[in-house]
Amino acid sequence: MLPATITAMHPLDSKKTTAHDAANGLFKNALRDATEIRCHTHKIADASILDAGIDTNGSLAAGLILARLCMGDLAEIQITACDNDTYASSNAVFVRTDDPLVACLGCQYAGWPIQTNDFFAMGSGPMRMARGREETLVMLNLTQAASSVVGVLESDKLPTRSAVETIAEQCGVSTSNLHLAIAPSTSIAGSVQVVARSIETAIHKLHELKFDVTQIVSATGHAPLPPPAKPGDTTTGIGRTNDAMLYGATVTLWIDADDGAIDGVASKVPSESSPDHGRPFADVFKEYDYDFYKVDPMLFSPAVVVIHNLRSGKTWRTGRLKTDVLIQSFT
Structure with a gap:
């Protein structure tokens, strides 16, 4: 079951849990709880897809999960109250990490523009490290192969078969070992993950x-x-x-x-x-x-x-x- 409060925390055990391991575990739990967090699940070319805002309204809880997935579950993330007179909003997203390099530049940065002839999205998450083609990742030694990868897509439509196959091929995994969460910036979940x-x-x-x-x-x-x-x-x-x-x-x-x-x-x-x-x-x-x-x-x-x-x-x-x-x- 999901926690009663809208809080997302990951108690890391030093460096024993990698971003790939943590994100895969979190994604598996999100699929299990998809109905509860108002998400839909799909299989596209054998890849697992968590829709958090395209064909569903999604939820704040789903947004926190997407934000955690983006950061390889290497951060604590909360929705907190804030001063409306200062911020023009009564709510804010608070993030804390003790592994900022891997969580932010290795995973969260939307440095992968995924484009095929029938799909486009900005890609984030640990899958970027598995792909390992971005100059920043190479420069900072943040490339890391994995047998199963998780990514987050910002798009207003579900990925096509060609997009799924392209992502899997570039990450060096089979499509059955590719796990993607997706939401547009106009959705509840998409707003949360971007502001995080x-x-x-x-x-x-x-x-x-x-x-x-x-x-x-x-x-x-x-x-x-x-x-x-x-x-x-x-x-x-x-x-x-x-x-x-x-x-x-x-x-x-x-x-x-x-x-x-x-x-x-x-x-x-x-x-x-x-x-x-x-x-x-x-x-x-x-x-x-x-x-x-x-x-x-x-x-x-x-x-x-x-x-x-x-x-x-x-x-x-x-x-x-x-x-x-x-x-x-x-x-």
């Missing part, structure tokens, strides 16, 4: 700034949960979830590094360092012809970043929340 990416955006930004992200020891993230957009209105769904991050997220990082290295990047991590900052993301997205790759990559980061240096005891706090933009986006 606050830490990932900060760490990815630091990596882009050439900071040694292997020095990040632990992290927390907090971002408001926006209202879901109308089904099919992908631009609004993407806009609201991104705005939750860009204008409402606060990420705290515990780092073991020289003060000088942190001084060199701290002010550049928050989203306000981008010239595209200050408007609802839907407007920015439209300006760039709905092409993510044309948007300034420095925009994709939290509103506020706090860094504690374990080596010196010094703390940095940079960035600012933008309540006015959150209100404009969410309402």
